[in-house]
Amino acid sequence: MLKIHKLSNNLRIVAEKSDSVKSFTLGIWIKAGSRNENLINNGISHFIEHMLFKGTKKRTALELAEAIENVGGQINAFTGREATCYYIKALDEYLPLAFDILSDMLFNSSFSLEDIEKEKGVVLEEINMCDDSPEDVLSDLHTYATWQEDSLSLPILGSKKSVSSLTRDAIVEYLDSNYTPERAVISISGNFNEEKLLTLANTYFGDWKSNSKSSIVEYSKPTIHHNFLHKDKDIEQLHISLGLKGYPLGNELGYTSTLIGNILGGGSSSILFQKLREELGLCYSIYTYTTAYNNGGTLNIYAGLSPQHGAIAAEVIKDELNKLSEEGITPELLEITKKKLKGSYILGLESTSSRMFANGRNILFMDKTYSQQDIIDKIDNITMEKVNKVIKECITPGLLNGAFVGNTSEINQVLTVIKN
Structure with missing residues (x-):
């Protein structure tokens, strides 16, 4: 209750x-x-x-x-x-x-x-x-x-x-x-x-009071920039983070964006994991993650791999994004991924700590919260129309920005692939 x-x-x-x-x-x-x-x-x-x-x-x-x-x-x-x-x-x-x-x-x-x-x-x-x-x-x-x-x-x-x-x-x-x-x-x-x-x-x-210095902060709407930055670091691996358009906290397409991210890199059966790790053996770690703030959000791809594999991995990631943009997903994959999301969400919300975190964050930022059934309903209500809209708005524009940490010479090769 x-x-x-x-x-x-x-x-x-x-x-x-x-x-x-x-x-x-x-x-x-x-x-x-x-x-x-x-x-x-x-x-x-x-x-x-x-x-x-x-x-x-x-x-x-x-x-x-x-x-x-x-x-x-x-x-x-x-x-x-x-x-x-x-x-x-x-x-x-x-x-x-x-x-x-x-x-x-x-x-x-x-x-x-x-x-x-x-x-x-x-x-x-x-x-x-x-x-x-x-x-x-x-x-x-x-x-x-x-x-x-x-x-x-x-x-x-x-x-x-x-x-x-x-x-x-x-x-x-x-x-x-x-x-x-x-x-x-x-x-x-x-x-x-x-x-x-x-x-x-x-x-x-109950006696906690505001004072003359307190104020309600309204965040300005941030602009997502087209920018690629790198830092030279003498390490064994090349670390890559690539950014796509996402949605702000509370957006009606947020769960659909999460579903697309899951299909791309949400587990060992995801597109990028299967292609880069299982099929090509290019990396150990590859996954997607979303960031959702009050009025801005992104869908991101992370990969950690040997420097000599960076350019090849970047090419594969671009190819898979283009393929997803052009072909979309099947109704069967949509239903399978819905089941995955419902399982991961509910399992992740079964401890008192995770429920406290989810409820507190939702009330603080949106002044409302969701029951576990609400979340299941939101996932069940993801349609092919919503999926295609997210693909068009977030995947089709391609990679907008990114960051790289590792050897500069290897990073330059990756950047050449991404910007072409």
Whole structure:
């Protein structure tokens, strides 16, 4: 049973109860991520996520962790381009404790100057670690190739320069502007008493107020750029990410786009996996993935392979995209892929954590959410007409942008193939 509530301060609560489990996952979502930043404060959303674990007026960092872990629970958080989420998973009897901990972190974090300087070192090491990962470098590079100067292209971790220059005043100001009840959602999935849940929400979050610095952010519509970028890196493999047009979050063709992506590179039976890995033996890893933001989205292809195979792989990918554009898919393949999607979606939504994530994200960005049956219905309603429309709009225009990480000489050969 899924219900939506709203407190008097406009804080939304989405609650999905399940009597078949003895646990819950409770999350507080904030509509603030790297897309809300600029070049000067880039990384501040992620930095604040770190700082909320560094201690409050009544608990040290260790005490925050022990409070949940000592009862067998888990506490964690993540920052994305458009949101930050703090969450706790624990046995159902510890729901009051979870509310106490999350509210303490949000409203009472100390942000001491000493902790801020220490955590800068931690985040800088995280940036260094990502710089050593070709996949992470590729992801940020392709994001920039796609969105260019739009804030959507800013790296979630920030740059070494921007993180090093963050001040306590900037952190507090950002919190005041973005951490407000109307820009937040409490999402819970699992076993809980609804009346008790609402009492706890009012007790711990009912006095949360906005202030004069808070504002509703309206994102500008980003332009998808035609651009190919590369970074020379002395590594064994060549990493490729190629971009096609996609759809924004909530678009009616979103599930159809996911279906096309699944057919292209969604598993070991997909077109690109069978062709590049099984038939030609050109790579180990090849798959597609979608990105869907508030008013923009892409369908992307990733491949990791030996440098000498890059140009051949690019040619095969182009050929398969052209073939899909010209021939489309059969009704039989449509029905088979629908079954695959329904299976993967439902299996992926059966844990309390995955339901909390899905419901929280949907309420935060679209002010609505979907039951498992709603998702099944949306997939069942994918028609050949919708498939052909997505192919025409997303596949037929061809590759719009991309990023490459590896040896420059090999990358140039791939670019020659793609641009011809």
